[in-house]
Amino acid sequence: xxxxxxxxxxxxxxxxxxxxxxxxxxxxxxxxxxxxxxxxxxxxxxxxxxxxxxxxxxxxxxxxxxxxxxxxxxxxxxxxxxxxxxxxxxxxxxxxxxxxxxxxxxxxxxxxxxxxxxxxxxxxxxxxxxxxxxxxxxxxxxxxxxxxxxxxxxxxxxxxxxxxxxxxxxxxxxxxxxxxxxxxxxxxxxxxxxxxxxxxxxxxxxxxxxxxxxxxxxxxxxxxxxxxxxxxxxxxxxxxxxxxxxxxxxxxxxxxxxxxxxxxxxxxxxxxxxxxxxxxxxxxxxxxxxxxxxxxxxxxxxxxxx
Amino acid sequence: xxxxxxxxxxxxxxxxxxxxxxxxxxxxxxxxxxxxxxxxxxxxxxxxxxxxxxxxxxxxxxxxxxxxxxxxxxxxxxxxxxxxxxxxxxxxxxxxxxxxxxxxxxxxxxxxxxxxxxxxxxxxxxxxxxxxxxxxxxxxxxxxxxxxxxxxxxxxxxxxxxxxxxxxxxxxxxxxxxxxxxxxxxxxxxxxxxxxxxxxxxxxxxxxxxxxxxxxxxxxxxxxxxxxxxxxxxxxxxxxxxxxxxxxxxxxxxxxxxxxxxxxxxxxxxxxxxxxxxxxxxxxxxxxxxxxxxxxxxxxxxxxxx
Numbered sequence: 001x002x003x004x005x006x007x008x009x010x011x012x013x014x015x016x017x018x019x020x021x022x023x024x025x026x027x028x029x030x031x032x033x034x035x036x037x038x039x040x041x042x043x044x045x046x047x048x049x050x051x052x053x054x055x056x057x058x059x060x061x062x063x064x065x066x067x068x069x070x071x072x073x074x075x076x077x078x079x080x081x082x083x084x085x086x087x088x089x090x091x092x093x094x095x096x097x098x099x100x101x102x103x104x105x106x107x108x109x110x111x112x113x114x115x116x117x118x119x120x121x122x123x124x125x126x127x128x129x130x131x132x133x134x135x136x137x138x139x140x141x142x143x144x145x146x147x148x149x150x151x152x153x154x155x156x157x158x159x160x161x162x163x164x165x166x167x168x169x170x171x172x173x174x175x176x177x178x179x180x181x182x183x184x185x186x187x188x189x190x191x192x193x194x195x196x197x198x199x200x201x202x203x204x205x206x207x208x209x210x211x212x213x214x215x216x217x218x219x220x221x222x223x224x225x226x227x228x229x230x231x232x233x234x235x236x237x238x239x240x241x242x243x244x245x246x247x248x249x250x251x252x253x254x255x256x257x258x259x260x261x262x263x264x265x266x267x268x269x270x271x272x273x274x275x276x277x278x279x280x281x282x283x284x285x286x287x288x289x290x291x292x293x294x295x296x297x298x299x300x301x302x303x304x305x306x
Numbered sequence: 307x308x309x310x311x312x313x314x315x316x317x318x319x320x321x322x323x324x325x326x327x328x329x330x331x332x333x334x335x336x337x338x339x340x341x342x343x344x345x346x347x348x349x350x351x352x353x354x355x356x357x358x359x360x361x362x363x364x365x366x367x368x369x370x371x372x373x374x375x376x377x378x379x380x381x382x383x384x385x386x387x388x389x390x391x392x393x394x395x396x397x398x399x400x401x402x403x404x405x406x407x408x409x410x411x412x413x414x415x416x417x418x419x420x421x422x423x424x425x426x427x428x429x430x431x432x433x434x435x436x437x438x439x440x441x442x443x444x445x446x447x448x449x450x451x452x453x454x455x456x457x458x459x460x461x462x463x464x465x466x467x468x469x470x471x472x473x474x475x476x477x478x479x480x481x482x483x484x485x486x487x488x489x490x491x492x493x494x495x496x497x498x499x500x501x502x503x504x505x506x507x508x509x510x511x512x513x514x515x516x517x518x519x520x521x522x523x524x525x526x527x528x529x530x531x532x533x534x535x536x537x538x539x540x541x542x543x544x545x546x547x548x549x550x551x552x553x554x555x556x557x558x559x560x561x562x563x564x565x566x567x568x569x570x571x572x573x574x575x576x577x578x579x580x581x582x583x584x585x586x587x588x589x590x591x592x593x594x595x596x597x598x599x600x601x602x603x604x605x606x607x608x609x610x611x612x
Contacts, residue, residue: 025533034529065401095371096418112402115419115557119521125531163478172469173523174535174543213519215425217479223340225431225569227331229480237480251421263531 022136022263023129034130036123040093043130051090052131056104058124058138060117062252064089064098064109070141071100071107078103096120110252114213117252121259128265138265144209144250145219148242154202156193157209158245159183160253163218165210165244169258180258207247211254219249328442328569329435340436342429346399349436357396358437362410364430366423367447368558370395370404370415376447377406377413384409416558420519423558427565434571444571450515450556451525454548460508462499463515464551465489466559469524471516471550475564486564513553517560525555 028034035042059074061067072084080103090099097120100107108124110117117140128136146153159167160182169180196204216224220234241249259265334340341348365380367373378390386409396405403426406413414430416423423446434442452459465473466488475486502510522530526540547555565571 023531025528025530027528027533027537031529063401095369111417111419111422112425113417113419113421115519115521116417116422118519119418122522122530122532129531163481165481171520171523172518174526174539175469175471175546212478213421213424214477215421216428217477220480222331222333223337224331224428225329225435226428226565227333231333233480240481259532 022125022265024262028126034126036127038094038096038119039099039123039127040091041127048127048131052101052106052127052133054104055101055106055128055131055133055136058106058108058136059141060108060110060120060138061141062110062112067098067107067109068100071102071105074105074107075102113251114211114255118255118259121256125259125263125265136265138260140252140256142250142252144248146248147238147246149205149247150203152203154196154204155209155248156196156204156206157253158206159208160257161208161210161244161246162254163210163212165241165246169254171258181261182254182257205247208245209253210241210246210249212249212251215251328431328571330568334432340432342433344400344402344425345405345429345433346397347433354433354437358407358412358433358439360410361407361412361434361437361439361442364412364414364442364444365447366414366416366426366444368416368418373404373413373415374406377408377411380411380413381408419557420517420561424561424565427562431565431569431571442571444566446558446562448556448558450554452554453544453552455511455553456509458509460502460510461515461554462502462510462512463559464512465514466563467514467516467550467552468560469516469518471547471552475560477564486568488560488563488567511553514551515559516547516552516555518555518557521557
């Protein structure tokens with residue numbers, strides 16, 4: 001364990017003494033210092049338990065501006081003291097990611113694509129570990145392209161699948177391909193769908209979310225700099241995706257699901273989803289292109305047709 | 307061709323009438339409008355030939371702040387009129403990418419990882435097409451991890467290779483894997499190496515650049531949230547990479563090389579490299595972690611050991 005944790009005297013979060021093993025790395029405890037480079041944080045430079053020990057919800061999304069707006073929205077919804085204009089970017093010393101904390105909620109940007117969110121998740125998960133957090137639920141919020149759905153429909157993800165409709169993520173480790181599961185919990189998806197019935201104005205479905213590594217050719221778009229297929233071939237692929245249960249397409253869900261699954265970022269059954277979900281539904285009213293995915297094997301998405 | 311191009315009256319760049327076919331998409335010319343969404347530009351909302359018709363060099367790198375600093379540096383080096391503080395972000399309406407123009411040089415950020423730079427390249431290449439640019443040279447500038455080299459060494463990339471040391475990029479198109487070459491031009495690499503001899507303080511080598519989709523497990527780092535290999539296995543992989551000619555590791559080079567190759571973004575033989583190169587060498591003095599790759603099948607990198 002890093003020295004700052006053993007030597008820390010500023011940690012008032014005694015309830016978090018029981019360490020949850022979010023990380024899966026035997027090398028970490030022998031490191032003198034852990035520098036979370038892309039977050040501009042570190043175990044020697046920051047008192048991570050004091051800064052983040054009370055975190056219960058982590059909401060991640062691509063755009064820094066959107067995640068700041070989300071933090072301001074949550075601040076107002078929770079009735080926290082202070083001015084929303086004063087909520088500062090904890091990662092302001094770097095332009096890689098932005099991070100805001102409002103009460104027990106962290107709101108973090110991750111950029112676009114699997115590699116970009118992967119770097120952030122590695123350092124976020126280590127940060128939660130060093131801060132001795134427990135029972136954390138993590139959500140991904142963002143835009144996605146719908147498949148066979150009306151614009152603005154919310155999708156609660158059943159499984160995150162790759163471009164071949166497989167519920168898996170391929171991670172290359174030292175030149176070898178390792179397959180990680182992205183299977184999600186059906187019960188929690190149903191639980192979320194039930195909450196959605198309280199908001200009849202927002203059409204909601206459960207379906208698979210396809211994660212691609214390319215926005216143009218990978219998602220069948222006809223308007224990239226490169227396009228070698230016809231309109232008919234595009235729709236044939238989307239038809240097959242739809243048959244495989246795909247209801248929306250984005251660029252981060254498989255690695256998000258796989259890493260959270262491996263790192264036990266699932267939270268506890270008894271955590272009350274309803275309040276947080278209502279917040280998300282409310283924000284969805286104003287933004288037709290929000291979606292989110294939870295490491296508790298739940299995701300939600302509203303999105304436009306392609 | 308989009309209406310704005312046919313109707314444009316503000317284009318004074320008559321020398322660019324001959325259209326260079328950077329794009330490879332038969333659908334584009336039948337589109338009424340082309341919205342470059344992630345750059346916050348479009349053919350109906352912006353006069354792209356007037357804004358960008360004189361562009362000759364495009365320099366891309368991950369960090370928005372670094373690309374702003376680079377634009378300011380180029381502005382000073384070229385002795386352009388005006389204050390560097392007034393150089394505005396052309397993409398300021400979006401937080402996905404930043405873009406600065408100083409004389410004939412564009413400086414653009416692309417975030418981290420293949421998917422992120424891929425989105426930017428699609429829209430950049432279409433922008434150059436709509437702006438009727440020709441003879442454009444594009445460079446990637448950024449940090450990378452060195453393999454078996456002293457910190458601060460500059461690498462001129464011979465080939466961009468994947469995690470299996472193959473000079474190729476796998477692009478998934480409508481669920482099918484397409485292999486694109488990332489082979490680079492040996493002659494131009496030698497030309498760049500020759501220029502480097504004028505700057506003896508900066509060690510420079512030609513070597514292969516490995517592109518991974520993950521910063522931690524993919525590059526053999528021991529300090530991620532996940533790590534399932536030993537120190538010995540890490541160094542064994544890096545030894546094999548070194549044997550395969552790999553001298554540095556980063557996260558964007560294969561798709562950059564592949565897309566620029568397919569889209570003819572190679573520039574002309576007779577363009578004088580030397581002045582631009584000297585600028586880059588100078589900036590390398592101040593920043594030990596710069597590297598760059600050119601679509602003229604040249605890349606250059608300085609980087610730290612892992």
